[in-house]
Amino acid sequence: MPRINDNFLKLKAGYLFPEIARRVNAFTEANPEAAGKLIRCGIGDVTEPLPESVRKAMHEAVDEQGNRETFRGYGPEQGYGFLREAIAENQFQSVGISADEIFISDGSKCDTGNILEIFGPGNKIAITDPVYPVYVDTNVMAGNTGEADENGAFAGLVYLPCTAENNFVPAIPDEKVDLIYLCYPNNPTGATATREQLVAWVAYARENNAVIFYDAAYEAFIQEDDVPRSIFEIEGAKECAIEFRSFSKNGGFTGVRCAYTVIPKALKGTAEDGTEVSLHQLWSRRHSTKFNGASYPVQRGAAAVFSDQGKKEVAALIEHYMGNAKLLREVCQKIGLSVFGGVNAPYVWVNCPEGVDSWGMFDRMLEEANVVITPGAGFGAAGEGYFRISAFNSRANVEEVCRRIEENLG
Numbered sequence: 001m002p003r004i005n006d007n008f009l010k011l012k013a014g015y016l017f018p019e020i021a022r023r024v025n026a027f028t029e030a031n032p033e034a035a036g037k038l039i040r041c042g043i044g045d046v047t048e049p050l051p052e053s054v055r056k057a058m059h060e061a062v063d064e065q066g067n068r069e070t071f072r073g074y075g076p077e078q079g080y081g082f083l084r085e086a087i088a089e090n091q092f093q094s095v096g097i098s099a100d101e102i103f104i105s106d107g108s109k110c111d112t113g114n115i116l117e118i119f120g121p122g123n124k125i126a127i128t129d130p131v132y133p134v135y136v137d138t139n140v141m142a143g144n145t146g147e148a149d150e151n152g153a154f155a156g157l158v159y160l161p162c163t164a165e166n167n168f169v170p171a172i173p174d175e176k177v178d179l180i181y182l183c184y185p186n187n188p189t190g191a192t193a194t195r196e197q198l199v200a201w202v203a204y205a206r207e208n209n210a211v212i213f214y215d216a217a218y219e220a221f222i223q224e225d226d227v228p229r230s231i232f233e234i235e236g237a238k239e240c241a242i243e244f245r246s247f248s249k250n251g252g253f254t255g256v257r258c259a260y261t262v263i264p265k266a267l268k269g270t271a272e273d274g275t276e277v278s279l280h281q282l283w284s285r286r287h288s289t290k291f292n293g294a295s296y297p298v299q300r301g302a303a304a305v306f307s308d309q310g311k312k313e314v315a316a317l318i319e320h321y322m323g324n325a326k327l328l329r330e331v332c333q334k335i336g337l338s339v340f341g342g343v344n345a346p347y348v349w350v351n352c353p354e355g356v357d358s359w360g361m362f363d364r365m366l367e368e369a370n371v372v373i374t375p376g377a378g379f380g381a382a383g384e385g386y387f388r389i390s391a392f393n394s395r396a397n398v399e400e401v402c403r404r405i406e407e408n409l410g
Contacts, residue, residue: 016378042372051313057304061297079104095232106257108246113138118282123178126158130383151381183215188388189349190341205240212241220250238264324398325391331402335410346391369404
């Protein structure tokens, strides 16, 4: 009988969102009359249709596949030049990232987990708390942690508490770490990091020869001019950071799948014998071995996001979702709850009412308001006492959610 990877056995509970689905299914089976009234504001999945320019580009690409002269088989594993160049020109021109430092993939969730494959054992890893669960779980699977304690915290990880007191941006650790996960605009709290805070993180990483994993999947939702959109806006970041971005939320690609990771050529790691090695080269080698590239029609659709019409359509989607976030913020404030996020991100992070924990709040919202939210405890111990509401929904649904929140919690 083959030996399994015992690290998977450390994952005591199910991944957060399947656990939410399990609880919702149990509720609807017991209360079939509520199934039709249920509104889901838990998982951060988009609801609005793909932009017209994206659909048009994908249709044209599919038609090309039906003609021998224009048919394309395997594409370049790192991504087609037309998409990498469009990203470099439209997203990173001001910070000097070149097209060949950009790797196209089928999702940032995949990339933030797969990136661990190019790093060896023994690295000390810092993770914010609360946090997107994939960061923790993939490190557990890779064998980078010990067992979890009663609060769900895994031995071997350095947890960086994010609280209302520090505006959900953690303090620089007082010990040396090797890999640092930062996500801004943040999932789940919706918080953003200031330029000064990112300058401090880059300085720490450079001083300690650490690498920052910077998840900027929600960059397109930033509304305030003084909030950095990329870690590479910070001088020196090309020598210490990897950035992850996605088309999922801005272009509506959650079901289409397309994302990209930026690894500057200046970024180095160290081999066991002390030799410096290019992380760009390692990731390119890994990508070429394990990935055959996102599909040609999908990459054509992603490139259309950067057309003049595509930019207008994406801006309209952002305006829609951020309008939803504003309504959700306002109704929670109206009933006296402390509210964070929802200004530069499509997530609203809310303090539970006194005496109610986060899973208790999940059950209360489900049973009394027939609304699915995400319990803060699912994002880490520091998330206890909060819940997250996703603004990804139709306007009519969000208005109804606001009515139910006021009626049931007010």
